[in-house]
Amino acid sequence: MAIEFESMNETDVREVIVRPLLHRLGYAYGTESAIRTEVNLKYDYAFLGRKKPGKDAELRGRADYICDVASHGRLTVEVKSPSEPITTEAIQQAHTYAAHPEIAADFFMVTNGRVTEVYKTGRLKEPLISVSYEGLEDRILELKNLIGAEAIRTYSAANAYVAGKPLGEGLGPEVSIIGGTVNYDEHSGGHPLLMDSGIDGLKLPITGGRVFRSADGLLNASVSVAQAFPLMRELHQLIGHDEYAFRSTDEYFSADPEKPTILQNFIDEIAPKGTPMTIPGLGRMQMPFRYEFKAFTEAIGYVDGRIFKGLMRLEYDMGMYDMDPMVAQALAMKFGDIPQRTSFIGTGTFEVRLSR
Template structure:
């Protein structure tokens, strides 16, 4: 078996199995000619001729993310010279490949280009291992994996919301934990609320808005949250950046005023059973959250107050006040 056999009998089936096809979105470029200028080679003489090379395979995921394969004959050692040659192709300004793979058909070694030609491989496998390891190899080098792990760079020209953050952020996860309720209400005391998604952005007039969506594992509590509008929460602060100082936290506030009409499906907070509202209920909610940044986490404490007012026939106007004290943590990406 020679180098041509390695290409046709070993490499071609492998890249096809991973999802690459010539002339498609996930393209295969074979024997790509490359020219190296005297500047690239560190030469100073203007009359030094350019050096030319030829990359055996350049794989393109989505037409933009590249990695290369350098093939050798089975008897050829995968030594430092081979690694340096493959790196020079991967690092060429016309290629700019993320990875380079060297193989003699028996052994395969994958390297990260920007770590240089002398770095250790990040993945090694033998030809006999390909059937068992194909899924793992594809999860690193397949088109979907390459696009997943190396997304397009988006320039963010807005002012960051905090050190190391972008000007707009996604809340990937989080939680609210109620530590105390006044007056005590057993199902709410020590309740944990999951924050399932959300965002943070700067308002046009200054300050920051944080929006998030919550879920509670207990169905009746989730229903109550949805009814009083706490399943989707919008908070604002006048601060332009998120604080990193626990002694001077960023303070977010939200206010909500809504009406639960008579006859609407609701929750009786005495029995925690579903019922129809016997009268019109006015619900006023105010939230204050104080937090600071630690890396990608924004965490702190919160208080929330809820006032329910309603008119009972023959008993006049009634007002019920509740207050929650707790902690929160958001993961920002």
Template sequence: MENNFMIATQEVLENIYDFNEAEVRFHILDPLIRKLGYHNGNEVYLKLEEKLRYPYYYIGRKNPKKDLPIGFPDYRAGLKGARGSFIVEAKAANVDISVQDVEQAHSYAAHAEVGANYFVLSNGLETLVFQTLSGPNHAPIIHLKISELDDRFHELENVLNPINLARLCKVNYDLKLKLGDGLRSAVEIRSGEYQMAAWDYRIYVDGLDFTAQLKPNFSKLDEQLETLRRNFELRVGEGNLFRDADGRIKAFIKFTGATKNNEESMKLIGLDRMGFSTTEQFLSHDPDGPTVFESSNEYMIAKGTKIPPMFGAALPIDLDVNIDVYVKTRMYLEGNQIKGDYLALSAYSMQIPGTRQLRLEVDLSGTANLRLMV
């Protein structure tokens, strides 16, 4: 059951400036930890004033009779039988949180007997969350004032509640071959674009080239392709690069259309997402020797299907259309981007009444740029 109770009640806000450390713990931190979902149960644990026997940097044999404990973190909470924990240190409201306080809390979190992923400091007026591995000199990842503690409580939940803590602290080791220098064996594509630089097309009837004779009848196609070249770009919504089970590098990319209608058309014929592959072992860093990716697909659009044009209302097509698409890209790594150029060849075949076969071949070429999440 979700905890929706308020921590910073009117009574707390009126009296907090006089809270000592025990009162900060009772009025602020105890309810905060309960609201995050920590109690003694089957999946989580909560420990109070846990005695730490030795400094976290202690090296050598320890003597329990001579070596004094380092201290007592106020709270330690975490997941039973899984990676993920944090400690919480309380201070009185009339004491500003100092650099020394951060260092002390970090020493508890980094202690060999604790190994907490995060540490929290609060004097009631301010609550700060730090990532342990970043060290004591790094800025907090969350900083909440008492007046915004409840309104922004979701920020604490996004990091520290049991479900999110388990997700954030889960470790998967990548043991596969890297994609290229500076990359793991898999990486997300967060955005990108394919910009069109040139276009051309050919018209065949029964296998014979009738481009010169029929081109005047395709003036609308000329206008739309030129509009695309001058004004639009094919945007990449998301994707990923990875090695498959055989160790080959593959890419899957989801596109978004240059216009709303264009995007609907792409989804209709299955061109809103494409898969690419390469035979090369690693991604190139050399613009003069790029990695070549290829993709090929076949589609069929049935007679009567409404195809949205780039602009205007969707209209049904009069014939069955078979579509073959081949895309070749030449890409290279530069920082967190993959850059290069592409050539897209598509063929649209249809049977004209009277047993004549019409085939329209369209060539598009331009530049490509993909931004990686590294």
């Protein structure tokens, strides 16, 4: 397909060239190899020198795309207009996002549509791949083998660490979670059952769990968090989501706030219609709808003494399908109109207390 680059802007490059390319590389929204957008950075600055090392400006931006293979690794993508050449400045900017401690991408891509370049994070001397738009098809296998979702997963496995090692400085190969808190900051979703105004500023206790290294060498954290709303607690129990099972490919839990550990959790579950459950205000009954739930949760933190603390991000997608009309009417009378499907995003902080 011929592309008229002269008439294209940055948005056109994202939609016409980059998004289809990412799909071919194995990334898709709402999967374990997810395409994420609008991921704001919360740390005040990039812990990476650019033109003046040690004097970085504050950084609160976002990459155009983060392609995230949950618990294994990620690729960031910086998109430019075809009228903008890929300059040293553009490469440095893309690298700053990729190397930022909240992202910690393995690779990053910079493209203006005309030319696409791929770099290994931390190695800016020359691109691993530099290819024109016309040459993309001939080199698609090379791109898949380097930055495709399966390649990122394989790269992670090849660099996994031996089980049985300590979790970090002062931590054995397994510790218990003995408490802590999750603090919800900014959230949006608009679902009446979630009550956004009641979530912002909410503090929920961490009730237990454990941290360990699995046989494949990955760091694991199983964390139990109290649910604020009875219906959500019931639904999460039905899909077996009593605990958040986080994983990370880091060798050890970091004790450095400038190089935090990134733990991730992805859930994709369905509770069929007719499953016994308790609905607030209606009592015990068979679930009058099919419940579908996808969630991506990320914890970015470091160990301070016996406390693991940091930032969190939540991205939930929930659906209540085939709802019985009478139940829908009863819920609407109690909660207002309930959408069939809704998305929910949020940020916050956490502190997890670890045993000795």
